[in-house]
Amino acid sequence: xxxxxxxxxxxxxxxxxxxxxxxxxxxxxxxxxxxxxxxxxxxxxxxxxxxxxxxxxxxxxxxxxxxxxxxxxxxxxxxxxxxxxxxxxxxxxxxxxxxxxxxxxxxxxxxxxxxxxxxxxxxxxxxxxxxxxxxxxxxxxxxxxxxxxxxxxxxxxxxxxxxxxxxxxxxxxxxxxxxxxxxxxxxxxxxxxxxxx
Numbered sequence: 001x002x003x004x005x006x007x008x009x010x011x012x013x014x015x016x017x018x019x020x021x022x023x024x025x026x027x028x029x030x031x032x033x034x035x036x037x038x039x040x041x042x043x044x045x046x047x048x049x050x051x052x053x054x055x056x057x058x059x060x061x062x063x064x065x066x067x068x069x070x071x072x073x074x075x076x077x078x079x080x081x082x083x084x085x086x087x088x089x090x091x092x093x094x095x096x097x098x099x100x101x102x103x104x105x106x107x108x109x110x111x112x113x114x115x116x117x118x119x120x121x122x123x124x125x126x127x128x129x130x131x132x133x134x135x136x137x138x139x140x141x142x143x144x145x146x147x148x149x150x151x152x153x154x155x156x157x158x159x160x161x162x163x164x165x166x167x168x169x170x171x172x173x174x175x176x177x178x179x180x181x182x183x184x185x186x187x188x189x190x191x192x193x194x195x196x197x
Contacts, residue, residue, distance in 0.1 A: 014147040018041050021077060022154040024049045024102075026067060028060040029077040031105030039077060039104075039108060049075070061089035065099045080127045087130070095134060100158045102142075104150075106192040116140065 016039060019027065027049045029040055044051045054060045056065040059077045064074040076088075083105045109121040119125050131138050139149045 011144050011147065012039060012042060014144060015039060015141075015150065018047075018147055018150045019154075020031065020049065021045070022073070022075075022151045024073045024075045024154065025062075026052055026072060026074040027065055027077055028052045028054055028056055028074055030057060030060070030082065034075075054064050058086040058089040061086050061093055061101055064101045065097070068099045068101075073100075073154070074102065075154070076101065077106075078103060079106045079108045080123060081108065083127065084123070084130070087134075089152070091134065095136075102154055102157050112142070122127040 005027065025048065027040075027043050029051070031053060032040065040051065044050065052060075052063065057076070060076040060078065064076055067074040083090075083103070090101060091114070093099045105127070107116055107124045107127065110116060110124045111121075116124050116128050126165050139146070139153055141147065141149060152165075
């Protein structure tokens with residue numbers, strides 16, 4: 001008989017419900033055994049949000065960028081290894097072009113209860129300093145009570161882009177990291193938005 005971890009089951013149900021309540025229409029992910037049982041499998045069983053499988057994480061960044069042009073909300077579910085592989089796509093699309101790229105980034109090999117910067121895993125320890133260097137604000141989602149941070153983070157990320165376009169500022173949603181923020185949008189980004197003075 002298989003033993004069910006009720007804590008992770010509650011977290012999965014809670015996180016899945018919160019994603020749906022956040023008006024996310026598309027969830028993008030690479031095939032991933034780590035998140036499959038917890039989030040991807042339950043999401044794939046319903047009709048909304050629609051699950052889109054991608055080959056590489058930076059493809060997901062590009063698709064989320066494209067969805068934003070149609071007014072659709074996308075959420076990219078990846079591991080930190082995919083985040084690191086996608087840094088240039090995130091820099092260009094999310095930070096410089098001010099497009100809402102929302103992500104939930106799992107920290108593979110992170111020890112439970114240990115802050116990411118104190119992890120024994122190098123790949124986990126470097127995530128927050130990189131996000132800080134890029135000006136990306138994030139929230140750690142580890143406990144059941146942390147699930148309450150997801151919806152406001154998604155909403156703030158998408159809503160802030162609409163507001164910031166008028167001010168020439170970039171603010172982007174990243175969940176598990178949440179909400180990237182930069183005060184200066186590049187000239188190329190302002191030109192792409194039609195806000196070049």
